[in-house]
Amino acid sequence: MALLEVNNLEVSFGLRSGGVKALRDINFKLDRGERIGVVGESGAGKSVLGFSILNLISNPGSITGGEILFEGKNLSKLSAGELRSVRGNRISMIFQDPMMTLNPVLTVGEQMIECLMAHRKIRKEDARNIALQKLKQVYIPSPETRLDQYPHELSGGMRQRIVIAIGLLMDPDIIIADEPTTALDVTIQAEIMELMLELCERNNVALILITHDLGVVSQVTQRTIVMYAGRIIEQGPTKEIINDAQHPYTQGLMNALPQMAVPGARLNQIRGAMPPLQRIPTGCAFNPRCDYVTETCKHNLPGFTESGSCLVACHMVAEMKREAAQAASLAQEVQS
Amino acid sequence: MNAQSQETLVQLDDIYKKFSISGDFLDQLKFRQGRIVREQEFVHAINGVSLEVKRGEALCVVGESGCGKSTVARTVMGLLNPSQGSVHYDGQRIDNLNDRALMPYRRKMQMIFQNPYASLNPRMTIAQTLQEPVALHNPGWSGQEVRDKVAEVMFSVGIDPSWGERHPHEFSGGQRQRISIARALAVGPEFIVADEPISALDVSIQAQVLNLMMDAQEKHNLTYLFITHDLSVVEHFGTRVAVMYLGSLCELAPTKALFSTPRHPYSQALLSAIPRLDDNRPQHIKLQGEVPTPVNLPPGCVFHGRCPHVNDRCKREIPQLIATDEGGQVACHGVEEGRI
Ligand SMILES: Nc1ncnc2c1ncn2[C@@H]1O[C@H](COP(=O)(O)OP(=O)(O)OP(=O)(O)O)[C@@H](O)[C@H]1O
Ligand SMILES: Nc1ncnc2c1ncn2[C@@H]1O[C@H](COP(=O)(O)OP(=O)(O)O)[C@@H](O)[C@H]1O
Ligand code: SF4
Ligand code: SF4
Ligand SMILES: [Mg+2]
Ligand SMILES: [Mg+2]
Numbered sequence: 001m002a003l004l005e006v007n008n009l010e011v012s013f014g015l016r017s018g019g020v021k022a023l024r025d026i027n028f029k030l031d032r033g034e035r036i037g038v039v040g041e042s043g044a045g046k047s048v049l050g051f052s053i054l055n056l057i058s059n060p061g062s063i064t065g066g067e068i069l070f071e072g073k074n075l076s077k078l079s080a081g082e083l084r085s086v087r088g089n090r091i092s093m094i095f096q097d098p099m100m101t102l103n104p105v106l107t108v109g110e111q112m113i114e115c116l117m118a119h120r121k122i123r124k125e126d127a128r129n130i131a132l133q134k135l136k137q138v139y140i141p142s143p144e145t146r147l148d149q150y151p152h153e154l155s156g157g158m159r160q161r162i163v164i165a166i167g168l169l170m171d172p173d174i175i176i177a178d179e180p181t182t183a184l185d186v187t188i189q190a191e192i193m194e195l196m197l198e199l200c201e202r203n204n205v206a207l208i209l210i211t212h213d214l215g216v217v218s219q220v221t222q223r224t225i226v227m228y229a230g231r232i233i234e235q236g237p238t239k240e241i242i243n244d245a246q247h248p249y250t251q252g253l254m255n256a257l258p259q260m261a262v263p264g265a266r267l268n269q270i271r272g273a274m275p276p277l278q279r280i281p282t283g284c285a286f287n288p289r290c291d292y293v294t295e296t297c298k299h300n301l302p303g304f305t306e307s308g309s310c311l312v313a314c315h316m317v318a319e320m321k322r323e324a325a326q327a328a329s330l331a332q333e334v335q336s
Numbered sequence: 337m338n339a340q341s342q343e344t345l346v347q348l349d350d351i352y353k354k355f356s357i358s359g360d361f362l363d364q365l366k367f368r369q370g371r372i373v374r375e376q377e378f379v380h381a382i383n384g385v386s387l388e389v390k391r392g393e394a395l396c397v398v399g400e401s402g403c404g405k406s407t408v409a410r411t412v413m414g415l416l417n418p419s420q421g422s423v424h425y426d427g428q429r430i431d432n433l434n435d436r437a438l439m440p441y442r443r444k445m446q447m448i449f450q451n452p453y454a455s456l457n458p459r460m461t462i463a464q465t466l467q468e469p470v471a472l473h474n475p476g477w478s479g480q481e482v483r484d485k486v487a488e489v490m491f492s493v494g495i496d497p498s499w500g501e502r503h504p505h506e507f508s509g510g511q512r513q514r515i516s517i518a519r520a521l522a523v524g525p526e527f528i529v530a531d532e533p534i535s536a537l538d539v540s541i542q543a544q545v546l547n548l549m550m551d552a553q554e555k556h557n558l559t560y561l562f563i564t565h566d567l568s569v570v571e572h573f574g575t576r577v578a579v580m581y582l583g584s585l586c587e588l589a590p591t592k593a594l595f596s597t598p599r600h601p602y603s604q605a606l607l608s609a610i611p612r613l614d615d616n617r618p619q620h621i622k623l624q625g626e627v628p629t630p631v632n633l634p635p636g637c638v639f640h641g642r643c644p645h646v647n648d649r650c651k652r653e654i655p656q657l658i659a660t661d662e663g664g665q666v667a668c669h670g671v672e673e674g675r676i
Binding site for chain 1: 507568610
């Protein structure tokens with residue numbers, strides 16, 4: 001049994017203009033200790049996916065289809081109490097915005113101790129020691145002093161490191177990290193990613209890493225999920241996706257990196273923007289921005305085609321695969 | 337970039353900024369050796385930073401979190417008063433002006449913030465957010481002219497015009513940051529301070545926004561002070577790079593020179609840590625120790641506790657900026673002594 005299994009997940013927002021689907025057809029598995037990267041454009045639904053795993057989608061949003069199985073139990077069917085024992089304990093989340101985790105009126109130490117004491121029967125001094133030790137693990141300079149400081153006294157990067165320390169507090173099975181190092185500079189990012197990698201490996205913690213940094217994905221994760229307009233459009237082993245992306249959108253993402261252009265020259269941007277949820281085009285959602293678009297793409301939603309070890313939602317890839325199969329069977333006929 | 341001149345647009349002279357972290361007056365009173373004394377503790381966020389931004393250039397500021405990049409940005413914008421030192425804009429001293437006297441500069445200087453969550457007013461629609469500064473700075477314009485300008489800017493940053501009636505909370509972080517950039521560009525500024533403007537964006541939009549900022553720079557001869565932690569963006573976008581550590585300027589160099597021959601030991605460590613797509617990247621230089629707090633600054637070179645090239649002089653004497661052969665400046669005894 002996979003540690004986490006997401007089947008046909010659908011999440012909708014009930015906006016005034018009528019309900020819109022923020023996520024559709026979401027299917028993936030996460031094994032114990034496995035690290036998955038989730039990449040995609042802003043608004044693709046990465047954060048909604050992260051939130052919905054913990055059933056943190058609040059009004060006007062809700063899970064409108066599918067299931068999320070954690071050790072076989074459907075998370076969206078748990079009672080509030082059961083959910084609380086999973087959230088922050090078995091599965092912890094590190095958000096894009098550190099102030100979503102940090103309480104501005106409590107010191108760093110107070111909130112860490114409070115969190116520990118809410119989940120464990122533990123004395124205050126011990127809680128303080130654990131808090132101190134976790135701060136050291138994320139390379140917080142002078143951790144003793146930091147325990148008594150308020151979030152607003154810290155720089156953005158420092159706050160996020162404290163949030164990461166809080167995420168590690170309960171030794172969870174899964175960490176969902178939503179752009180955790182976006183606000184950090186590279187020496188710290190490299191150290192934190194190395195640290196998260198080390199902690200995940202040592203304790204067999206699974207990681208869902210939501211990020212826009214393909215470099216980070218390639219160094220930290222084993223598998224990658226690429227999302228576009230609320231749907232997974234490609235998933236597979238990270239190495240395959242980085243070296244040989246199949247979906248035109250994934251290829252576009254790779255080509256848009258500054259490393260792919262001459263310094264000072266314009267970058268290879270993908271034209272246009274991802275559509276708002278209310279106006280996702282029919283057929284393939286990427287079709288208005290795609291260089292390979294055909295009539296089929298404008299009318300039919302592409303299903304998932306296996307290509308190598310990847311699953312790709314693209315008519316062109318399906319077409320190429322059909323042709324290759326035809327050519328292969330033709331060659332066999334000729335031989336026999 | 338090509339439009340860069342030698343003319344100085346913004347000049348920072350020996351800027352210091354400290355923040356008191358001791359609370360109010362009563363909190364500062366301590367009982368020591370039988371008598372009451374007033375003790376105040378400070379965060380020394382910037383310590384003697386001097387910088388010139390040339391008209392038409394894109395000066396990038398990089399450095400570890402908490403090293404004072406945002407403090408530099410906010411001091412330049414007049415959102416913070418320096419504790420010591422001065423800021424000149426186009427030859428005029430601006431750090432000592434009151435709000436009214438600053439008004440004309442507010443149009444010329446625009447800022448894009450690090451946090452797309454905090455910088456948009458949650459109660460205003462996107463259209464209102466964008467129209468407000470345009471109307472404020474163009475009192476003679478008709479409603480239609482304002483709306484046209486806003487539509488043009490929205491289009492140029494890839495915002496769907498139908499978003500105009502919606503509120504910030506309905507957008508993801510990246511979408512909100514594009515709206516902030518549109519708001520800065522809408523009033524036609526000549527100098528933009530951008531504090532991590534694209535960090536929250538995905539690569540395809542980063543590419544568009546960088547292309548957009550480069551286009552805007554060419555079209556309007558814009559000058560940028562660009563703060564980022566993404567060195568691949570710096571390499572692509574910056575004309576010069578300022579590397580900061582713990583409130584001090586370590587190195588200032590033309591981008592090409594910095595990336596080919598970083599001189600300061602901290603710059604060398606920083607560049608080695610860029611996450612590359614290939615797995616067989618060169619091992620990043622691991623620094624020993626931790627970043628000290630800016631509450632108790634180390635004596636001498638602020639980097640000495642982590643530097644692989646430290647010697648006795650480094651622990652005593654603060655290194656001053658010296659010119660390098662590559663056309664930059666570096667503050668390091670090791671470089672000056674010719675041993676690095
Ligand atoms: N209002 C304040 N009160 C106390 N200390 C402050 C305040 N603002 C900033 N500091 C401190 O000043 C130093 C520099 O902060 P600054 O925000 O400029 O860092 P930064 O380089 O922008 O970091 P980051 O990359 O994390 O955004 C930090 O040590 C920070 O904790
Ligand atoms: N509270 C909300 N109400 C309406 N729409 C929302 C809400 N939160 C998110 N959305 C929409 O859902 C989509 C996915 O958002 P999100 O998951 O935050 O994207 P990202 O991939 O950048 O993390 C976006 O189009 C966003 O505008
Ligand atoms: S399905 Fe068609 S439009 Fe969509 S990515 Fe493939 S080729 Fe492009
Ligand atoms: S001055 Fe000394 S300690 Fe500082 S960077 Fe140079 S060699 Fe290292
Ligand atoms: Mg997000
Ligand atoms: Mg900052």
